[in-house]
Amino acid sequence: MAFPRVSAVIFLILLIGSLSLLCMGVFALYQTTEIHQNNEEYVEGKIVAIGSKMDFELVTEAGQHLHFSCSNSCRAFMTHMQRHFYEHAMTYVFYVEGSKNHLIAVDVD
CATH class of the missing domain: 1.20.5 (Single alpha-helices involved in coiled-coils or other helix-helix interfaces)
Structure with missing residues (x-):
């Protein structure tokens, strides 16, 4: 039983x-x-530099260098971004394109 x-x-x-x-x-x-909104775009790569003005530079696998400024929601991810920078980890960035092709990061993972 x-x-x-x-x-x-x-x-x-x-x-x-x-x-x-x-x-x-x-x-x-x-x-x-x-x-994520409809007007957001997505890119993945490695963070190669983090600036003092809450901005960072990302290099894609194709070798393209992209410079992003952080939005208010992106500022919460700064410690996470620093860890990705030190570990050379792949980083996924959701962003919107501002005026004059200025890239504004909305979400970083």
Whole structure:
């Protein structure tokens, strides 16, 4: 009689785990579509310099150098950006293009 109870417990744990993963996936998908606006663009690369005026320079894999200024929401990511700079980690930047091709970073990950 113990085997059906054990299998029921295992089934219940797997059911709860799979439903939890499904909910987290749906929430993550919804969150990324709600955060970023339609006029934002996306680029990935490595941060090669961080300036004192809350600006930074990113180099893409194609070798293109892009200079970004941080918006108010980007300033919260400064410690995260410094860690990416020291570790030479890939960085994903969501940005909008301002006047005179000025790039304004909205989100940095």
